[in-house]
Amino acid sequence: MKPGIPKGTRDFGPAEVLKRNYIFDTIREVFIRYGYQPIETPAMEDLATLTGKYGEEGDKLLFKVLNNGDFLRKADEEALSARDSTALVPSISKRGLRYDLTVPFARFVVMHQNDIPFPFKRYQIQPVWRADRPQKGRYQEFYQCDVDVVGSDALIYEAELAQIYDEVFSRLGLKVVVKLNNRKILAGMAEAAGIAPQFMDMTMAIDKLDKIGLDGVRNELSGRGIGSEAVDKVVEMLGITDLQALRSLFAQSETGLKGVEELSTVMDYLAMGELKNEVRFDITLARGLNYYTGCIFEVGVDTSSPGQEAIKMGSIGGGGRYDGLTSVFGMTDRGSGVGVSFGAERIYDVMEELSLFPADGARTLQLLFIAFDEAAHRHAFRLLGQARAAGINAELYPEPAKLKKQMKYANAREVPFVALIGESELAAGTLTFKNMATGEQQNLAWPAIIEQLKDR
């Protein structure tokens, strides 16, 4: 058969894995620095845990796992004969692949609420699956890097998460803009425009601003049945960049004022530290997910930064505060949480485009032994063990093959040094130590070679 992999999935070669790990390691280090603890959850969850959490669209994008055994025997006859797939699913599938890390986290918190300290600060770096049609930067299997704190509504966490964004991207060498807004401010806008009942329609329209422009938002708003007067008001408010200027606008909106208050507090905290990237209030930031209730975050590449002008990439991270995420699993108190996510796959693509990965990658193979005959090969195998014991990443070509063949292999592995051993080396008690980059080589005693490689 012809080998292949499922649509929307990818293999990663050694070079890619090393670069991906560089991103994951950097993110993980920062998470730990800020006091977050790792958890992992199963790739599969009970389907009931997942369904209904991501809206109707989300349910369609859930991967369902077929039950084992003679699953058709227990299938819903009615749905089966009606060819009604949606109705049939519950009777033939009880598990699904996780769609994100937030819902499994909520489930985890509820299940282990008596064993974990609150506020509970956790990070999680695992793959998720979506049956979306793949396209640029979108896959059916991809990693999410989530960091959340649940069990406190303190606004220092919003500030902390913005700092985490700032630090991670500064370590990765990528200039970004962290945009902040608050769902309560958006609610205040809806109230101020007199369209409070159409709050959802308004946020969904605003969310598309980047893509469809201001006129597009106008059309979208009126297309959703919002009067032209209200549309004008909303569009006018989208031009506001000064957070405090909203206070007078929101004089009649308690919620709106609360949002301004919260965001001001977060900005105050942030002003106390040094930030390397721009963190700014952006009233046009909406985020479609409707479980957010407070501050919301989104990170984009800073295209005004030198060298990054040409980058065309949507958001590379986002998140926000959600109240009552755990309530669907029956935990009503301590349910307030706030968290953000890093879009590792997109960050990878941007870093690749900007050549931001360190040149040496992670340290891989440092030394390859090349032997010319059986006696030298056996001698080299002994030295190989000593090299590894000394902390040097080393390898011996599996047999004393033609020198050209072994050298080609050394070249393909991009090993910086090779140690050649043949009759004359055995007689002299030395090795021919060759620098593959420069082509220089010298006869050295074994301890001298170890010394040279140890400090690298």
Place this chain on the structure above:
RNA sequence: GUGGUUGUAGCUCAGUUGGUUAGAGCGCUGGAUUGUGGUUCCAGAGGUCGCCGGUUCAAAUCCGGUCAUCCACCCCA
């Protein structure tokens, strides 16, 4: 789920209005060079032209279907 794009050697791609044995570059193998890779030169291997069907004397080429791919939309990271 909707619309479109492209499927030819391991990879990237040529292939004219349908016409003999389907090509190139890179990579791979061997040799020039029996103790030296990355440069150069020579030779060689490697293809059911995505798959199924149709039109035709004749199909990589035209038509239909199907699968895969990429792109856009919906939604999202």
